[in-house]
């Protein structure tokens with residue numbers, strides 16, 4: 001009899017953890033490989049769960065797919081590992097045990113790590129292997145990424161009529177990683193044809209019960225729950241889960257009250273937990289009605305921050321705009337920086353932009369420097385934000401900090417990799433790509449954290465993104481811009497451009513885009529500076545004529561300065577005809593250069609306006 005039939009009138013018990021149980025017995029390698037090298041250990045785990053009262057057991061195939069096995073160099077063993085897993089589970093099964101083939105989620109929060117196409121290929125291969133071994137059903141578990149789960153469920157539903165259990169994993173109670181409520185998420189899975197829908201892993205019974213209180217009993221599916229035994233702790237270099245079987249006995253009764261019909265365990269659970277739950281509820285009839293708690297409606301207010309100016313994207317759409325990069329120094333002491341901020345403010349720039357440890361070299365925090373510039377020079381500061389130095393926790397905390405300080409102009413970039421900077425061995429985090437970071441900031445503007453948790457207040461970030469036209473195929477770079485706009489980028493800032501031809505090419509390639517672009521121009525200071533940039537800064541190439549002009553100035557500092565300014569002015573002349581936004585970089589805190597160029601731009605704009613008036 002299919003276990004779905006049994007679920008119509010009874011509560012079924014599933015097994016508990018495989019991985020953490022093996023780990024607690026000292027296995028510290030690929031758990032799925034044991035199907036080949038130590039099948040008796042896997043068999044023993046299955047038997048222990050069945051003896052404890054499990055009606056449904058899962059194959060030891062949670063990570064037995066190409067993406068996960070290739071981390072261990074085991075990708076050629078996929079077929080054997082899955083085949084043996086089903087054989088071992090069936091060997092352990094009694095006539096009344098059901099064996100479901102498990103396929104675990106592969107994407108965590110880092111969607112960019114695996115494209116959906118890769119996810120689909122990976123899933124299909126394992127799906128076919130498990131179905132060809134004639135499992136009694138499928139268990140799709142530990143899916144943090146809802147998009148991934150919906151995608152693979154649709155593939156599985158097309159391929160088989162066998163029962164499918166889908167379990168999502170939550171960071172926070174009641175809400176999926178993308179902000180979808182658990183109720184809505186489970187309803188969507190039911191609609192896509194899942195026969196059992198529920199939760200597994202990450203959280204223990206407490207948060208799972210809390211989550212289930214907001215979920216109604218589905219009409220065309222059954223509810224499942226596979227809690228972890230507790231939150232883990234780290235002891236002597238090992239992850240350890242707490243274990244109190246009596247707590248699980250009480251929890252099982254509460255799961256039943258929430259309408260759950262399939263109850264198992266995830267990380268940290270043991271046969272003792274399963275026995276406790278089986279004893280508590282196996283003999284009880286399922287609950288068919290429940291009172292659903294309305295989710296706590298947290299009020300998300302609009303930002304309390306005063307935003308006197310229109311956002312930069314609006315400014316640059318309407319008129320010429322000059323913003324200037326003045327980077328925080330590499331040494332302590334902000335006097336020159338603040339003098340520069342003041343001089344540029346007096347020159348009439350629209351914003352001062354501050355890099356985030358550019359070229360992967362430590363500088364005074366751009367938030368500290370930016371706040372001082374705001375306070376002391378009245379600067380509007382645009383803070384660069386890289387994915388290199390902060391993980392998902394750090395980035396969110398940083399964004400909340402920026403919002404708290406009223407710094408709402410940000411540039412979201414991947415960040416130069418550590419290996420090009422002063423500390424090449426330092427970790428480059430890259431939990432998020434620039435696309436993800438842009439989306440995250442926009443989610444903050446909706447008042448929601450990465451995991452969909454209300455932040456209490458909506459932020460009001462205006463988000464710039466980087467545009468690197470110094471690539472072989474400009475059309476591909478433009479596709480990236482479109483994707484960034486899709487993620488929420490409000491406007492772009494280019495890498496420095498060093499030829500008028502390139503500025504024209506960029507104009508032609510981007511003029512159809514909805515988001516405005518600031519063209520980045522950096523005055524060169526010497527021939528050495530020019531050669532360094534040309535030869536050693538990734539992604540930037542100078543034209544031959546510019547390099548020749550700088551070389552001709554030789555070691556004459558003033559001549560080189562004038563030549564650098566002249567080159568910048570001629571680039572500005574071209575950019576000025578085609579773009580509203582000019583972004584000047586201040587080299588080595590030499591703000592007199594960017595002040596002078598700012599005046600030049602304003603002068604040009606004045607002449608242009610006068611000409612216009614004259615023509616009218």
Ligand SMILES: Cc1cc2nc3c(=O)[nH]c(=O)nc-3n(C[C@H](O)[C@H](O)[C@H](O)COP(=O)(O)OP(=O)(O)OC[C@H]3O[C@@H](n4cnc5c(N)ncnc54)[C@H](O)[C@@H]3O)c2cc1C
Nearest residue numbers: 355356358359384413414415416434466476477493494495
């Ligand atoms: C305006 C601006 C400000 C910056 N500020 C900082 C800063 O403060 N701190 C810092 O460390 N770095 C900074 N950078 C550098 C930036 O982080 C890196 O240059 C980055 O690799 C490019 O920008 P992104 O992060 O948005 O790239 P993305 O568009 O996210 O690109 C990420 C990766 O894809 C590659 N890529 C990009 N375009 C293509 C393409 N067309 N084809 C194939 N591959 C491609 C890139 O090389 C990169 O490895 C800045 C860059 C710009 C343009």
Ligand SMILES: [Zn+2]
Nearest residue numbers: 201202266267
């Ligand atoms: Zn787990």
